Amino acid sequence: MMHSLPTTFFSIVLLQVPMWGSDSFEVSGPSEPIVAMLGTEALLPCYVTTTVDMKNMELRWFRTQYSEVVYVYQDGMEQAQEQLVDYKGRVELLQDHNPEGRVAVRIRRLRVSDNGMYKCFFKQDDNFGKATLELKVISLGSGPRIVIVGPEDEGTRLSCTGKGWFPQPEVQWKDKSGEKIASEFEYKLQDDDGLFQIEAFFIMRDRTKGKVSCSMKNSFLLQEQVATVSVPEPFVPRTSPWMATFGLTFLNAVILLSAAAVLFAWYTKQDKKMREAKDEKETESINKGAR
Numbered sequence: 001m002m003h004s005l006p007t008t009f010f011s012i013v014l015l016q017v018p019m020w021g022s023d024s025f026e027v028s029g030p031s032e033p034i035v036a037m038l039g040t041e042a043l044l045p046c047y048v049t050t051t052v053d054m055k056n057m058e059l060r061w062f063r064t065q066y067s068e069v070v071y072v073y074q075d076g077m078e079q080a081q082e083q084l085v086d087y088k089g090r091v092e093l094l095q096d097h098n099p100e101g102r103v104a105v106r107i108r109r110l111r112v113s114d115n116g117m118y119k120c121f122f123k124q125d126d127n128f129g130k131a132t133l134e135l136k137v138i139s140l141g142s143g144p145r146i147v148i149v150g151p152e153d154e155g156t157r158l159s160c161t162g163k164g165w166f167p168q169p170e171v172q173w174k175d176k177s178g179e180k181i182a183s184e185f186e187y188k189l190q191d192d193d194g195l196f197q198i199e200a201f202f203i204m205r206d207r208t209k210g211k212v213s214c215s216m217k218n219s220f221l222l223q224e225q226v227a228t229v230s231v232p233e234p235f236v237p238r239t240s241p242w243m244a245t246f247g248l249t250f251l252n253a254v255i256l257l258s259a260a261a262v263l264f265a266w267y268t269k270q271d272k273k274m275r276e277a278k279d280e281k282e283t284e285s286i287n288k289g290a291r
Contacts, residue, residue, distance in 0.1 A: 025050035027122050027129035035220070036110055038139035038166060038195075043094070044070075045104035046120035046131050052103060058123040059093070061105050063116065070118065071105045086113060110137050112166050112194030136220055139195060141165035144214045146229040155205040156231055160214035163197035169216040171200040176211040204231055 026049045036042035044061060059073040060066075063084075071091045072079040080088065087107070094104045103122070107114060115137040121130040143162025150157060160171060168188060173181035183200040190196055204212065210230055217224035 025127055025129055027131045029131035029133035033134040033136045035136045035138060038110055038137055040110055041106055041108045042110055042135055043104045043106050044118055044133055045102050048101050048122055056124055059103060060121040062119055112137055138218060138221060139164060139166040140218060144216045144225060144227045146214050146227050155203045157201060157203050159199060159201055161199045162216045165196045168196045170219055172215050173202050174213045
């Protein structure tokens with residue numbers, strides 16, 4: 001255990017110091033992120049301030065950790081056994097740039113998981129250097145698509161949907177004059193491939209706005225897609241005051257008629273009983289007179 005600590009410390013220092021010794025070289029990467037569309041390919045270049053001898057130089061591209069190998073070239077050949085499974089068969093070294101001091105790897109069939117930071121590490125004899133570069137994978141998905149969900153008490157609910165986006169797009173509603181309208185709420189889902197599906201809602205309370213638009217924009221490329229819809233003026237039903245008065249009057253009339261019908265039935269029944277009782281008395285009087 002006492003001997004492993006200095007070794008570990010030396011390995012950390014090795015990765016963090018870009019130059020070593022008077023004869024060391026520098027390695028640099030692109031100053032701006034590398035942008036590529038999903039499903040295409042991307043070049044990850046690194047620049048070396050020395051002549052690259054492929055037979056004696058170790059070239060290594062990795063993610064956050066040194067062991068998260070994207071590609072390794074050592075002892076004059078590719079070392080595929082160290083490579084992460086996700087990159088097997090998709091990464092190749094481009095050697096035609098070596099005379100220019102640029103060495104690059106190509107990643108084919110880009111995935112969402114390829115998005116992020118990379119490091120390249122070059123070592124020749126006792127000299128080494130490393131650099132950091134960023135790859136941004138972009139997917140401009142389908143949509144937006146606006147749907148009139150339906151009328152509500154407060155107005156007309158509209159839905160704006162899109163799918164297949166990466167990273168998550170910015171959604172913005174606007175009225176016909178171009179003024180921004182805030183969404184009531186947004187629902188997002190990331191599928192198994194890492195792509196975003198998003199749905200945003202808002203309620204049109206002012207029917208005079210008529211036409212509204214919904215846009216979805218990639219925050220990095222600043223490219224957006226827009227959809228527009230016109231909401232018909234009479235689409236949202238409103239309760240007319242005279243209709244409300246008529247409804248209340250009709251309800252009262254029904255109640256009164258029902259009560260009158262009940263009273264009429266009760267009086268009819270009572271009248272029938274009284275007539276039957278009178279008939280019985282008259283019959284009894286006639287029978288007594290006959291005797």
